[in-house]
Amino acid sequence: MYVGVDCGTQSTKVVVIDIENGRILGESSRPHHLIEGANGRREQDPEEWMSAFFGAFTDAVTNAGIDPGTIRAIGVSGQQHGLVALDANGQPVHPAKLWCDTETAKHNAALVEQLGGEAGCLSKLGLVLQTGYTASKLAWLREERPDAYRRIDSILLPHDYLNFRLTGERVAEAGDASGTGYFDTRTRQWRNDVFSIIAPELNPEQVLPRLIGSRDAAGTVLPAMAKQLGLGPGVLVSSGGGDNMMGAIGTGNIQPGRITLSLGTSGTVYAFSRQPVLSDNAMVANFCDSSDGWLPLICTMNVTSASTLVRNLFGLDLGTFSECVAAAPPGAEGITILPFFNGERVPMLPHASASFLGLTSLNTTQANLCRAVVESATFGLRYGFELLGDLARDAHQIRLIGGGARSAVWRQIVADVLGVEVICPHITEAAALGAAIQAAWCDQHSQGEESSLASLCERLVSLDQDTLTRPDPATTATYQGIYQRYRTALQQRHGVSPAEPAQPQTRSTT
Ligand SMILES: Nc1ncnc2c1ncn2[C@@H]1O[C@H](COP(=O)(O)OP(=O)(O)O)[C@@H](O)[C@H]1O
Numbered sequence: 001m002y003v004g005v006d007c008g009t010q011s012t013k014v015v016v017i018d019i020e021n022g023r024i025l026g027e028s029s030r031p032h033h034l035i036e037g038a039n040g041r042r043e044q045d046p047e048e049w050m051s052a053f054f055g056a057f058t059d060a061v062t063n064a065g066i067d068p069g070t071i072r073a074i075g076v077s078g079q080q081h082g083l084v085a086l087d088a089n090g091q092p093v094h095p096a097k098l099w100c101d102t103e104t105a106k107h108n109a110a111l112v113e114q115l116g117g118e119a120g121c122l123s124k125l126g127l128v129l130q131t132g133y134t135a136s137k138l139a140w141l142r143e144e145r146p147d148a149y150r151r152i153d154s155i156l157l158p159h160d161y162l163n164f165r166l167t168g169e170r171v172a173e174a175g176d177a178s179g180t181g182y183f184d185t186r187t188r189q190w191r192n193d194v195f196s197i198i199a200p201e202l203n204p205e206q207v208l209p210r211l212i213g214s215r216d217a218a219g220t221v222l223p224a225m226a227k228q229l230g231l232g233p234g235v236l237v238s239s240g241g242g243d244n245m246m247g248a249i250g251t252g253n254i255q256p257g258r259i260t261l262s263l264g265t266s267g268t269v270y271a272f273s274r275q276p277v278l279s280d281n282a283m284v285a286n287f288c289d290s291s292d293g294w295l296p297l298i299c300t301m302n303v304t305s306a307s308t309l310v311r312n313l314f315g316l317d318l319g320t321f322s323e324c325v326a327a328a329p330p331g332a333e334g335i336t337i338l339p340f341f342n343g344e345r346v347p348m349l350p351h352a353s354a355s356f357l358g359l360t361s362l363n364t365t366q367a368n369l370c371r372a373v374v375e376s377a378t379f380g381l382r383y384g385f386e387l388l389g390d391l392a393r394d395a396h397q398i399r400l401i402g403g404g405a406r407s408a409v410w411r412q413i414v415a416d417v418l419g420v421e422v423i424c425p426h427i428t429e430a431a432a433l434g435a436a437i438q439a440a441w442c443d444q445h446s447q448g449e450e451s452s453l454a455s456l457c458e459r460l461v462s463l464d465q466d467t468l469t470r471p472d473p474a475t476t477a478t479y480q481g482i483y484q485r486y487r488t489a490l491q492q493r494h495g496v497s498p499a500e501p502a503q504p505q506t507r508s509t510t
């Protein structure tokens, strides 16, 4: 048995898988609480991730009806970019600043300048620093919380921190490390010189975790932790990775030509590449993946976070919300939402706030507002999808994951807006599944077995044909004009270039 853990923004999920029979035996999740403040602050207490992990692990094992002593290895996936700075006792010196924290926008702008602008970032890191990456959070801590900064003994990402709590080891792997902003994504190595520009008082050799390969083990579960979880001795913890890298594994996106789109708190679209991808657009992040390839990715910040906000305004449950979205016509009778409730990464608008446009006494209905917020999050993803250029243009099918993918009406909107058919894997907790698959890969490797990640994915990732959703050519054509309205609003409110979007041709495998 293998366990996959995904520490997302809103919750930690745990899945137990049986690789022999290729199925999930049990799963569970526990929510996290967000510390929000003025100026875009978004933080979490790492201890809460651990409590959520314990709760979800216990429930998932109970649901699976297995003896935890039969678990061979655990893999951990985590929200990317969060800064977990620890003191010499392994205690956080400050709550973790998350990927969606925009309080550090000015620190990020200053760092980009110090590194020589976009060209300097590309040449040193293989990508352009963005607000949200770990680098500016460290710069912020140094400037705004000097007492906490002085106590830093090590720096981890969220999934590295869970690995540390499980094994006592401070390690990192290339996929998640790519999103720090002090890691060269082409050579897969820390950039100590860049780190020293951000944090000159800290020694990168001491504070940065040791890099390990994607198939390597972070360590074995500590005896006290094993006792608490009911595990046997020597349970391996694989390297783990960022949730998008684990989502790539959990959707079988470890070969060229596949595209995964996640409708989580964030929205992400990514494709596998065997080589580093140097995009001509700074918003495309040339991340490494966690299978020794690369994962060019775009990330928008307001997806289910935005839909949840509007849903809560009306006090709707998820089912009623979906009914409302379905009840309104494409374009929500003229309402356009720019859903940047907490700034945005793609397009690069860290200081933006949301706008509701085109409201009249006739169209301001619950249904139209619900539809407009889902459409707006999807338009943001179309904007990002187009930035992926050839990688996206050739896509005939998109693998859809994340909480929003559970909604049939949202699946149809994604297919219609992008003009590409979409399908969900049977196991939609793809990041947790990917982590469990990686754990099995790592375990087999440690036993000297010549296993391949691709064969494990083939066995464990299957697509749910009931969710296959083809674009409707007439609706795709209608959305062309509505998307143009969104782009015009983007230009008028935020000065984002109104470049004519590519005309989507409906694409599907049949
Ligand atoms: N049927 C649905 N329709 C719309 N949103 C949904 C649906 N099911 C779940 N969600 C939303 O998905 C979100 C959780 O998605 P998830 O991918 O688990 O997020 P994260 O990994 O960022 O914590 C929640 O905001 C939840 O409201």
Ligand SMILES: O=C(CO)[C@@H](O)[C@H](O)COP(=O)(O)O
Binding pocket: 008, 009, 010, 078, 079, 080, 081, 099, 100, 132, 179, 242, 243, 244, 264, 265, 266, 267, 268, 299
């Ligand atoms: O910042 C990014 C990717 O660059 C986000 O995708 C985070 O990794 C958070 O993921 P979710 O919690 O939305 O799954």
